[in-house]
Amino acid sequence: MQQLLDTAEKIRTMEIRGAGRIAAAAAKALRDYVETLETSSFEEFVAKVEKAKSVLIETRPTAVSLPNAVMLAGSYNAETVEEARSQILDNATEFIRNADTALDSIGEIGAKRLRDGDTVMTHCNSHAALAIIKTAHNQGKRIKVYATESRPRRQGFITIKELSDAGIDTTLIVDSAVRYTMKNVDTVIVGADSITVNGALVNKIGTSQLALAAHEARVNFISAAETYKFSPSTLFGDLVEIEERDPEEVISKDKLGDMPDVKISNPAFDVTPSEYIDLIVTEAGAFPPQMAYVIIKEHLGWKLDKIG
Numbered sequence: 001m002q003q004l005l006d007t008a009e010k011i012r013t014m015e016i017r018g019a020g021r022i023a024a025a026a027a028k029a030l031r032d033y034v035e036t037l038e039t040s041s042f043e044e045f046v047a048k049v050e051k052a053k054s055v056l057i058e059t060r061p062t063a064v065s066l067p068n069a070v071m072l073a074g075s076y077n078a079e080t081v082e083e084a085r086s087q088i089l090d091n092a093t094e095f096i097r098n099a100d101t102a103l104d105s106i107g108e109i110g111a112k113r114l115r116d117g118d119t120v121m122t123h124c125n126s127h128a129a130l131a132i133i134k135t136a137h138n139q140g141k142r143i144k145v146y147a148t149e150s151r152p153r154r155q156g157f158i159t160i161k162e163l164s165d166a167g168i169d170t171t172l173i174v175d176s177a178v179r180y181t182m183k184n185v186d187t188v189i190v191g192a193d194s195i196t197v198n199g200a201l202v203n204k205i206g207t208s209q210l211a212l213a214a215h216e217a218r219v220n221f222i223s224a225a226e227t228y229k230f231s232p233s234t235l236f237g238d239l240v241e242i243e244e245r246d247p248e249e250v251i252s253k254d255k256l257g258d259m260p261d262v263k264i265s266n267p268a269f270d271v272t273p274s275e276y277i278d279l280i281v282t283e284a285g286a287f288p289p290q291m292a293y294v295i296i297k298e299h300l301g302w303k304l305d306k307i308g
């Protein structure tokens, strides 16, 4: 259990971050836990596995990739410990493998939307969005990228490192320079933490500002998202919870100093309505956001209806 708790803590503190990475890390943690779980009682096995699943799911509330991964990796239909164990090991291994190949497919499909000489704006650090940009670059297209800083955690610094390591022409901007810069951009590409049944995109705080500015400037807006980032429970009316993180990420107590009454708000995500989204690139194809229902139905199935 200690290893699983360590992974949960790394997800909570964002040492492991990114909706896709936390999903794969959770699936791996569950697989390793189940592999060595010692008990001959099926009831005890079920209780312990369910407890482990909740520990992982409760680390971060917004990215649906996390509960989807835990449910897909941790599903079983068995009556004995060994049967259930072997099914979970197979399902988790399959989830991790599929998550990896999904990024390659998203790169291939999404790169078709970028032309030689295009300028892209991206936000935060999304492995799925970067897969598209890097694939286009590897195909020989000359792509320029504006990457936002993404306060407060500044994941934009990870993005510019990845892009410049790949040899891509990269410019860092502060978040408030998004609208000013949009006139130079052909396509915005961002990731996704959750996509709801009505095609709304829940992604890093500030994403909806990129979408608004893109809409105003008639710039394409694309989200790159594996199918396991669609939220089945929104089909049954649930709302996606927006994670509110520690105020210390915004400003330290020291710096606040003699203003103890000032309140800090630190929402980690925002919601972009489907009208502002041109395309969602998944490993199963590129869809308009209005097709979210079909993706949930065909790729996640009804068995996920109680989670996410």
Ligand SMILES: O=P(O)(O)OC[C@H]1O[C@H](OP(=O)(O)O)[C@H](O)[C@@H]1O
Residues within 6 Å of the ligand: 017, 018, 019, 020, 021, 123, 124, 125, 126, 127, 128, 129, 155, 190, 191, 192, 193, 203, 204, 205, 268
């Ligand atoms: O799965 P990939 O595409 O890597 O990332 C998807 C999204 O996950 C991140 O969340 P955070 O930085 O963990 O809060 C960002 O919001 C990013 O757009």
